[in-house]
Amino acid sequence: MNKTIRDVAQRAGVAVSTVSLVINRKGRVSKETEQKVLKAIEELNYHPQRVARGLVTKRSGNLGFILSSDHFSQAEPFYTKIFLGTEFEARSHDYYILLTTIEKQTGSFAIPRFLLERNVDGVILAGTVPRKIIEYVGSRNLPLVLVDYSLSRGNFSAVLIDNVGGISQATQHLIDLGHRRIAFIGGDMSHPSMKERCQGFRQTMEENRLPVNAQSICCDQPLTGPAEGFAAANRLLAAKTKFTALVGANDAMAVGALRACRDQKLRIPEDIAITGFDDVETAITARPTLTTVQVPKEEMGALAVRHLVNIINGKATMGTKMIVPVKLVCRESTSCRVRETSE
Amino acid sequence: MNKTIRDVAQRAGVAVSTVSLVINRKGRVSKETEQKVLKAIEELNYHPQRVARGLVTKRSGNLGFILSSDHFSQAEPFYTKIFLGTEFEARSHDYYILLTTIEKQTGSFAIPRFLLERNVDGVILAGTVPRKIIEYVGSRNLPLVLVDYSLSRGNFSAVLIDNVGGISQATQHLIDLGHRRIAFIGGDMSHPSMKERCQGFRQTMEENRLPVNAQSICCDQPLTGPAEGFAAANRLLAAKTKFTALVGANDAMAVGALRACRDQKLRIPEDIAITGFDDVETAITARPTLTTVQVPKEEMGALAVRHLVNIINGKATMGTKMIVPVKLVCRESTSCRVRETSE
DNA sequence: TTGAAAGCGCTAACAC
């Protein structure tokens, strides 16, 4: 069992280094020696051992994927889909993905083990991630691609969502349906995507010369889950300024808002139309189903891997921003033409 | 940068082997030398390099996950969920998962690269997998755990679904609703789970002294997707023997059957009640939503990893069969009490 | 074009 390069060399009647040259096609080997070696490899069913090779080449053949732990769970299909996208793509480049999550709550952001052990050739970081880790990756001189996250400082490659475009589509859709008083709920403004979605809403409203004020925007939630959507929606509903439509910064918050509205006996979409963002499962399992902005999550993961591999191979340089397009998907939560209530 | 064990040894004023002993807590090191070493490690921020360690210990710190490629796609959330379950669990055991898929279509089932390169310490195999690969894993002497698959020959550990129990629950549910003429559709009888589900149906019907014959069972489809469900349902609908309920071997086929029934202007569940199996997304996005048997997919993956790690550490031996429980989830596709049509 | 030999960073005998 367990053949080594020595066995091959012996069988082929050549030196170990010659076998290595053949395996790594470094050329400079005569056709006939090459044939002898190839034959021996074939007969022995030999395959070089990854770790032995890695020890000298400093290449592990792995890519690291770092995610904050609250983003990798059943409740959070968004980043999970991105991760699966990286898995798909990685295999066609002969890389394996090592996944790790980092605990956000504990102040001490432990450096992922695969970084400490020098077990990856490049890193993908998805969502909000502590600076400390980004800096560590940098200090290791590892290629890095951010996904759905960006930093103003530093020259990072990133795969980003067209957040402004998406929110604009959603808002415009509502406007086209006849809505004039539209509110927005969001949260976690430390995340660039969230900030952009909020700004995108403002912008679209202004472009349409529609009113937007403090009472129609609620973005101060620390998180962006259903509970926060519920709270934010309730806050807006309690305010004097009435609205007929609500734009959610993501599906989770939109679904929370859905519940808040139902609790107030408001019909959706008749009394209030609602849109989400992301198009995760919850958008389609919600009742009514949620009109939302579809994000190509798997594709984002694939894109990140492709770019990362290019950086590793010197075919691309860090600093590229890739913005993926999004698409509005109309479902029940807005399907109804709004009655013009001139209150 | 990049400290080695030598640097630590030098700084602590001891031999490299002593540092190694400390790192691997092999004991036999005096408290004070240990302190010196620990201090040096701390100061240099040293971490042993995975591949160097792996080269000598023959341990990679990785677990391999093998899946047939048609089982790893967006259309197939079942095994994908199992995979995510392994990812969750692996991290708490300090292992990384290397995922690979094998092409079923090509006759030549290439041996996964991580096996050839000796890059995993154990293997998880999900779904139908070529014997050749199982044999190869065996020849490598690698611990192996099968998930949703089993082989009569050989002593394999496996995480299995309570298929008979699940189908029995679904069938009994229909019987309790008043159904007497119940049909079954399945496919890919080469897969043990499919075979068991079919047998489970037969068994439950017989226990209830209800008729079951060739015209009420259609299991000869080669695959188990919606298209096959559609075809199978149409076949049964065309037969003389009428039925008021249909048990699907999985959600995908049940959804195909749903479509077939709608095409024939049959109302669900009024004219025909339908059940699925697996509880994947399609069950809840279908219209009407699908009554189905919930399978703890993530838990199955986690269980597999836990057991595999135990085998690796000598705390468990291969050959254990673990059967996970399932649970019926009632939804719209059966929610209606059937009218007793005494045709 | 090929071979001999020196490591890559670590563990594990085996001395002392």
Next chain:
DNA sequence: GTGTTAGCGCTTTCAA
């Protein structure tokens, strides 16, 4: 207890 040393299986100078 601690140090010396020989590898693990490969790549990569450097000679020949």
